[in-house]
Amino acid sequence: MILRIILAALSVACIFVQQVAASNTSLGGGSQDIVTWDKHSIMVRGQRVMFFSGEFHPFRLPAPGLWLDVLQKVKAMGFNGVSFYVNWALLEGKEGDFSAEGVFALEPFFEAAKTAGIYLLARPGPYINAEVSGGGFPGWLARLPTGLRTRNSTYMDATEKYVSSIGTIIAKAQITNGGPVILVQPENEYSSGDPPFPDPVYFRAVEQQYRDAGIVVPFISNDNSPHGFFYDQGPPEWPIYGHDSYPMGFNDDISEWPVDALPTNYGDLHEEMAPNTPYSVIECQGGSWDPWGGYGYNKTAARQGPEYQRVFFKNFYSFGVTIFNVYMGVGGTNWGNMGYPEGYTSYDYGAPITEMRTVERENFSELKLQAMFLQSSPAYATAIPQNNTHANGSYTGNMKIATTALFGNETNFFVLRHADYTETSTEKYHITLPTSKGNITIPQLGGSLSLVGRDSKFHVTDYDVGGINLLYSTAEIFTWRKFGNRRVLVVYGGPGETNELGIQGGGTPHILEGDQHSIKFDQKQGSTILQYTVSDQRIIVELSNGLYVYLLDRFSAYNYWSTDLSSDPVSENYTNTTTFLSTPIIKAGYLIRDMKATDNTLHLMGDFNSTTEIEIIGAESDIKSLIVNNAPTEFQQDSHGVVKATVVFKGPDFSLPDLSKTGWKVLDALPEIQKDYDDSRWTKASLSNSNNTERNLSTPMSLYASDYGFHSGYLIYRTSFTSNGGESLHLETQGGSAYGHSIWLNEIFVGSFSGDITAYSWNQTFNLPAENGETYTITILIDQMGYEENGSAGSSDMKTPRGILNYSLSGFNQSDLSWKITGNLGGESFRDRTRGPLNEGGLFAERQGYHLPGAPISSWKDSKLGPMEGLSGPGVAFYATTFKLDIPTGYDIPISLSFANSTDTTSSIRCQVYVNGYQFGKWIHNIGPQDIFPVPEGIWDYHGENYLAVSLWALEKGGGKVENLNLVAGPVIQSSYPRPIEMSPISQWHKRDGAY
Numbered sequence: 001m002i003l004r005i006i007l008a009a010l011s012v013a014c015i016f017v018q019q020v021a022a023s024n025t026s027l028g029g030g031s032q033d034i035v036t037w038d039k040h041s042i043m044v045r046g047q048r049v050m051f052f053s054g055e056f057h058p059f060r061l062p063a064p065g066l067w068l069d070v071l072q073k074v075k076a077m078g079f080n081g082v083s084f085y086v087n088w089a090l091l092e093g094k095e096g097d098f099s100a101e102g103v104f105a106l107e108p109f110f111e112a113a114k115t116a117g118i119y120l121l122a123r124p125g126p127y128i129n130a131e132v133s134g135g136g137f138p139g140w141l142a143r144l145p146t147g148l149r150t151r152n153s154t155y156m157d158a159t160e161k162y163v164s165s166i167g168t169i170i171a172k173a174q175i176t177n178g179g180p181v182i183l184v185q186p187e188n189e190y191s192s193g194d195p196p197f198p199d200p201v202y203f204r205a206v207e208q209q210y211r212d213a214g215i216v217v218p219f220i221s222n223d224n225s226p227h228g229f230f231y232d233q234g235p236p237e238w239p240i241y242g243h244d245s246y247p248m249g250f251n252d253d254i255s256e257w258p259v260d261a262l263p264t265n266y267g268d269l270h271e272e273m274a275p276n277t278p279y280s281v282i283e284c285q286g287g288s289w290d291p292w293g294g295y296g297y298n299k300t301a302a303r304q305g306p307e308y309q310r311v312f313f314k315n316f317y318s319f320g321v322t323i324f325n326v327y328m329g330v331g332g333t334n335w336g337n338m339g340y341p342e343g344y345t346s347y348d349y350g351a352p353i354t355e356m357r358t359v360e361r362e363n364f365s366e367l368k369l370q371a372m373f374l375q376s377s378p379a380y381a382t383a384i385p386q387n388n389t390h391a392n393g394s395y396t397g398n399m400k401i402a403t404t405a406l407f408g409n410e411t412n413f414f415v416l417r418h419a420d421y422t423e424t425s426t427e428k429y430h431i432t433l434p435t436s437k438g439n440i441t442i443p444q445l446g447g448s449l450s451l452v453g454r455d456s457k458f459h460v461t462d463y464d465v466g467g468i469n470l471l472y473s474t475a476e477i478f479t480w481r482k483f484g485n486r487r488v489l490v491v492y493g494g495p496g497e498t499n500e501l502g503i504q505g506g507g508t509p510h511i512l513e514g515d516q517h518s519i520k521f522d523q524k525q526g527s528t529i530l531q532y533t534v535s536d537q538r539i540i541v542e543l544s545n546g547l548y549v550y551l552l553d554r555f556s557a558y559n560y561w562s563t564d565l566s567s568d569p570v571s572e573n574y575t576n577t578t579t580f581l582s583t584p585i586i587k588a589g590y591l592i593r594d595m596k597a598t599d600n601t602l603h604l605m606g607d608f609n610s611t612t613e614i615e616i617i618g619a620e621s622d623i624k625s626l627i628v629n630n631a632p633t634e635f636q637q638d639s640h641g642v643v644k645a646t647v648v649f650k651g652p653d654f655s656l657p658d659l660s661k662t663g664w665k666v667l668d669a670l671p672e673i674q675k676d677y678d679d680s681r682w683t684k685a686s687l688s689n690s691n692n693t694e695r696n697l698s699t700p701m702s703l704y705a706s707d708y709g710f711h712s713g714y715l716i717y718r719t720s721f722t723s724n725g726g727e728s729l730h731l732e733t734q735g736g737s738a739y740g741h742s743i744w745l746n747e748i749f750v751g752s753f754s755g756d757i758t759a760y761s762w763n764q765t766f767n768l769p770a771e772n773g774e775t776y777t778i779t780i781l782i783d784q785m786g787y788e789e790n791g792s793a794g795s796s797d798m799k800t801p802r803g804i805l806n807y808s809l810s811g812f813n814q815s816d817l818s819w820k821i822t823g824n825l826g827g828e829s830f831r832d833r834t835r836g837p838l839n840e841g842g843l844f845a846e847r848q849g850y851h852l853p854g855a856p857i858s859s860w861k862d863s864k865l866g867p868m869e870g871l872s873g874p875g876v877a878f879y880a881t882t883f884k885l886d887i888p889t890g891y892d893i894p895i896s897l898s899f900a901n902s903t904d905t906t907s908s909i910r911c912q913v914y915v916n917g918y919q920f921g922k923w924i925h926n927i928g929p930q931d932i933f934p935v936p937e938g939i940w941d942y943h944g945e946n947y948l949a950v951s952l953w954a955l956e957k958g959g960g961k962v963e964n965l966n967l968v969a970g971p972v973i974q975s976s977y978p979r980p981i982e983m984s985p986i987s988q989w990h991k992r993d994g995a996y
């Protein structure tokens with residue numbers, strides 16, 4: 001209804017606004033009272049929640065059996081939330097035909113989140129950006145005769161089926177229905193565009209679509225940077241205001257930090273723009289996408305690594321951020337042509353949890369320290385950030401150090417960094433902090449504090465450790481716990497640093513472990529003052545008030561875990577600081593997922609990559625048995641209640657098939673160039689008009705693939721003519737960054753464009769070796785790399801056409817040629833409902849479905865080495881092999897396909913890889929950088945037969961081959977995650993009706 005109101009004239013738009021205003025109780029907090037907010041934070045059933053979240057895209061991991069694995073890892077990082085996008089392009093490939101089944105179903109994801117105790121922020125778009133093709137818009141939107149992301153009813157009507165369908169699915173999973181969804185973000189980065197941007201009528205209309213679908217939890221926005229759009233009115237009628245921040249930018253010089261990139265004014269901006277809503281950063285750079293020809297994700301992970309996380313994230317904490325989403329929290333894969341043109345198959349992003357689901361990056365460990373600290377510090381959520389205009393020199397008198405304070409009722413937090421945050425040298429300082437015992441200049445026991453280059457730290461004063469007052473600490477807090485009368489406080493620092501703590505009523509300290517000489521004590525301000533030098537030898541001090549202080553270096557702290565943030569049985573909340581702060585702290589190694597204590601038995605679930613000494617700090621005093629990953633394990637319990645044991649890592653016994661020995665079959669995958677090839681079933685390019693609002697036609701008939709419903713993978717065009725002898729052909733094609741094309745005249749190879757990351761389109765003129773009176777067919781194969789995003793509202797960027805833009809053939813009028821086109825079989829009426837609308841392209845073998853297991857390969861020619869044999873000339877071959885995997889259970893062993901990076905990068909070959917029918921890689925040898933393609937367990941069958949297919953397109957005269965193709969095993973982890981993993985649906989090949 002609302003849409004029809006918008007349809008009418010502008011004056012009616014005002015009525016619309018009034019209508020919304022009249023019903024605004026449903027727009028703001030929604031008609032529920034479970035999730036509420038004030039200026040400090042959200043609250044769930046009245047409990048304050050710091051929403052510490054990592055972005056994860058289920059659609060980028062089409063193995064639902066692994067969703068709980070990654071969500072448990074997010075939880076183990078100390079996070080309590082996950083933000084997820086939904087990719088419309090995968091769910092409504094054909095207009096009006098919405099389907100979210102199998103790997104695309106969200107219900108198993110919601111179940112996994114509940115099991116892991118993870119709250120969800122749903123971000124279903126309809127526009128998502130996300131470095132996916134079209135920014136999530138299905139290809140058929142390219143035919144809408146209007147700009148996108150506007151109030152125009154043509155656009156709004158096109159979104160209605162998707163939004164109502166996905167909105168209903170998400171609505172069922174809201175916390176009000178017992179589900180994990182507590183926040184919903186309509187639209188995405190609606191932050192620039194053509195007039196009438198910024199259009200509140202449009203923005204409200206999208207919100208209303210979701211309310212109509214049953215969404216009652218609060219809305220949250222994400223401005224792509226803090227412009228403050230729409231938030232001058234405050235709650236309840238407007239949603240929580242949030243914005244993004246990517247301070248390191250993308251793909252700059254990988255080794256350098258940008259200057260003037262630390263957003264020190266964002267706290268002030270928040271106070272100006274949206275003071276009544278919690279400070280929310282919906283996407284905080286947690287890595288970077290990487291383009292074709294880019295640096296590779298290990299490099300982006302290092303650049304946006306722990307130093308970046310300390311300096312930039314703590315800057316956000318200094319503004320009291322309480323909704324904080326790290327983008328990406330979990331890497332993923334642009335499988336099945338879902339990526340946008342600037343990105344390749346991997347979407348690892350350099351995230352703390354890698355595309356292979358490992359947690360070995362230091363980004364993970366550093367974030368765990370930060371998240372655990374904030375989750376252990378309830379005072380943080382309501383502390384008031386102080387104006388930091390004069391941060392340089394404040395509290396320290398040292399102009400080279402900037403300090404920003406957050407003042408709580410009792411506890412104060414101080415965030416220190418270098419005034420020049422890019423500084424790489426160490427700065428010594430003293431700091432004078434206000435405490436309940438007056439101003440204290442620290443260190444009190446001599447020496448000085450130090451801030452190493454590119455570091456940032458929290459100092460705290462009057463910090464509550466379960467009833468004991470930590471008067472101050474310059475060491476950073478990992479966490480603390482209260483077990484009966486005992487408290488444990490775990491702090492850490494950088495190697496070699498001097499740190500000092502004041503513990504009120506600490507009495508006489510007793511060193512339980514560590515070097516007596518590296519620690520000093522005194523009594524001042526009614527407190528035990530404790531100064532020590534950080535080293536990798538831990539120090540444990542017991543104080544007479546029952547407090548145990550663990551003094552660690554940062555790298556040792558990485559091995560400490562805290563578990564059991566799962567549902568509180570009383571409140572049903574996933575986070576309950578009180579129960580959380582009384583669960584044990586565990587020193588282990590690679591990963592601890594969970595611990596439960598029942599009847600004097602400890603059940604520990606963890607993953608190990610080596611034999612590991614574990615300690616459980618804060619166990620019940622009379623533990624009778626310890627079960628690690630379902631195995632009874634010997635242990636000792638010392639007089640302080642600490643349980644100690646050794647978990648033995650046993651390397652698994654397995655081998656991977658050698659792909660040079662599995663035996664391959666090969667098929668000529670370009671029959672289209674053969675003289676007698678029949679293209680009668682192809683789509684005729686018969687549209688003399690295009691609704692494409694991005695580019696006018698230069699040809700009599702549209703040759704834009706989107707006009708004919710072809711939106712994914714390779715495109716093929718054909719036309720025929722009778723020669724007058726020696727024509728020249730001029731051609732302009734477009735496929736997006738790094739695309740390529742090849743042209744044949746009958747079976748004669750004419751030429752190729754082998755791609756360039758800066759070339760989105762290409763002009764070429766060819767002299768055709770055509771003879772007078774002969775009839776010829778021109779065949780053109782084009783790699784299309786996905787649609788551009790539509791970041792600017794009202795624009796038509798995603799419609800930027802793919803295919804042939806223009807052509808001329810000497811001696812002919814354009815209209816003398818008629819063209820045929822194909823992409824994937826059926827176009828928008830795609831055939832493979834299991835793998836969705838984008839998984840296949842227009843290659844003959846794909847149209848026939850030969851990438852699917854069960855394809856009739858026995859009749860194909862033998863090829864000993866498959867793609868490692870390759871082609872001696874230009875063309876396309878399609879290879880297939882089958883092999884069994886037999887991977888022992890009890891281990892997480894990611895398996896990737898590795899293309900040897902041969903030294904000859906001039907050889908232009910493009911491969912597509914299919915594992916059990918899912919396209920899991922696009923390899924462009926001459927562009928790179930990706931050579932290793934991880935494929936998840938669940939797509940691989942680890943206990944059965946697998947079908948591997950590879951298309952190989954050689955673009956140059958000399959042909960080409962893959963120097964070496966291997967299966968490689970990633971890090972081998974002895975895992976507590978239940979196995980075998982449920983297989984993703986693997987539908988088999990059937991002869992396809994009408995395939996050509």
Ligand SMILES: *[C@@H]1O[C@H](CO)[C@@H](O)[C@H](O)[C@H]1NC(C)=O
Nearest residue numbers: 006007008145146152153154
């Ligand atoms: C929507 O866009 C179409 C195509 O540009 C235009 O004809 C129509 O007037 C627009 N409708 C409104 C309400 O602006």
Ligand SMILES: *[C@@H]1O[C@H](CO)[C@@H](O)[C@H](O)[C@H]1NC(C)=O
Nearest residue numbers: 296297298360931932970971
């Ligand atoms: C990235 O680093 C990991 C861990 O060192 C390594 O196993 C992996 O091979 C690297 N990836 C690439 C693409 O170099």
